[in-house]
Amino acid sequence: MLSSETLPRPEALIFDMDGTLFETDTLLKGVHDRIFATLRAEGLYMQPTPPVEKLLACLGMLLADIWRIVMPDGSEAAQRRADELMLRYEIEGLENGEGRLYPHVAETLRELKAQGFKLFVASNGLELYVKEVARFRGIAPLFDGLYSAGEYGTASKVHLVERLLRDHGVQSAWMVGDRSSDVEAGKKNGLQVVGCAYAAYGRQEELSGSDALITDFRQLLEMTRQP
Numbered sequence: 001m002l003s004s005e006t007l008p009r010p011e012a013l014i015f016d017m018d019g020t021l022f023e024t025d026t027l028l029k030g031v032h033d034r035i036f037a038t039l040r041a042e043g044l045y046m047q048p049t050p051p052v053e054k055l056l057a058c059l060g061m062l063l064a065d066i067w068r069i070v071m072p073d074g075s076e077a078a079q080r081r082a083d084e085l086m087l088r089y090e091i092e093g094l095e096n097g098e099g100r101l102y103p104h105v106a107e108t109l110r111e112l113k114a115q116g117f118k119l120f121v122a123s124n125g126l127e128l129y130v131k132e133v134a135r136f137r138g139i140a141p142l143f144d145g146l147y148s149a150g151e152y153g154t155a156s157k158v159h160l161v162e163r164l165l166r167d168h169g170v171q172s173a174w175m176v177g178d179r180s181s182d183v184e185a186g187k188k189n190g191l192q193v194v195g196c197a198y199a200a201y202g203r204q205e206e207l208s209g210s211d212a213l214i215t216d217f218r219q220l221l222e223m224t225r226q227p
Contacts, residue, residue, distance in 0.1 A: 007192045007211055007223060012118035012144075012170045014161060014191070016177030017125060018059045019199035020102075021109075022133050025056055027099030031089040038085055044078040045071060060179035062124050062149060090129055094136040101137050102198065104217045109142045111221055118144045118170065122161050124181065126150035144168065157185035165189060176220070180206040194220070 018024040032052045039045040050070050058066040063086075067079035074082070093099060113119055119142055123130045127150040134140035147164045154160040161175065175186030178199035186193035187209060195210030198217070207213060214220065 007174065007194075008172065009224065010117070010172045010174045010192065012120060012168070012173040013112060013220070014120045014122050014164065014173050014175050014186075016060065016179065016182050016196075017121050017123040017130055017133060019178040020176060020182075020196050021105050021121070021139070022137070023100050023102050024059055025052075027090060027093050028052070028055065030098065031086060031093055034089045035082055035085045039074075039078055039081060042081070044081055045074050047071070047073060060124055060177075060181050062155075063126070087126055087129055091132055094132050099133070099137075101139070102217055106137070106139055108217050108220055109139055112224065113142050115224060117224070118168065118173075120145045120147060120164055120168070120173075122147045122157060122164055122175075122185065124149045124157055124160075157181045158188045161185040161189050161191075178207070180208075183207060183209045194223070 015021050029052050032055055033049065036045065036049040055066065055070050058069050063083050067074065067082050071078065071082070109119060121130060121134065121143055125148050127148045130148040130150070131140070131146050134143065134146055140146070145164060145168060147160055149157070149160055152160060152163060154163065164170070165173065173191050174194050175182055175191045176194045176196065177183070178196040183193050183195065183206070193210045195207030195213045197204065197207060197213045197215050212223065
């Protein structure tokens with residue numbers, strides 16, 4: 001599909017966070033090195049640091065699944081400790097000004113809000129991480145809800161989006177994201193899906209099944225202005 005594909009005008013837009021709104025590698029590359037340096041210092045993981053690309057390729061997954069892929073030879077204790085360190089170092093990085101939104105995200109969200117759309121985030125990340133990214137990057141006030149698997153304990157994004165729709169009585173929405181989990185969450189909840197083809201973390205085939213693709217975040221404004 002092309003970005004010019006006409007989709008029914010929605011009541012709300014639901015965004016993934018990593019790889020959709022937030023250019024996660026601008027924060028995560030430094031975090032990744034710190035995690036494994038600490039694990040080695042604590043004697044929990046003595047193997048070489050896995051390539052950061054391995055971690056970036058897992059963005060959008062639940063944390064338990066991420067560490068099984070990034071360090072399959074690590075103990076359960078090492079994987080749980082990595083969870084703790086990842087959140088701590090991500091928040092410290094955000095506090096230090098690290099990490100940025102994709103180009104044109106903030107101004108586009110403001111314009112969508114001005115047009116009267118309800119805006120939400122649905123992420124498989126931890127609650128504090130999702131809320132702090134939005135807060136530190138100045139976009140938190142634009143959202144009607146910031147939903148995360150960490151806060152609601154959902155086993156898949158399908159269930160997270162289902163809860164979001166139910167909580168807010170949303171009847172029509174676009175699911176906007178860069179991973180197959182976003183496509184699945186949208187489709188299984190009867191939503192139109194806009195695939196973000198500008199993200200570098202996933203493979204293009206993950207967006208198969210999207211109703212439209214965008215290569216620039218501003219294209220959402222063109223799509224929503226269509227009659």
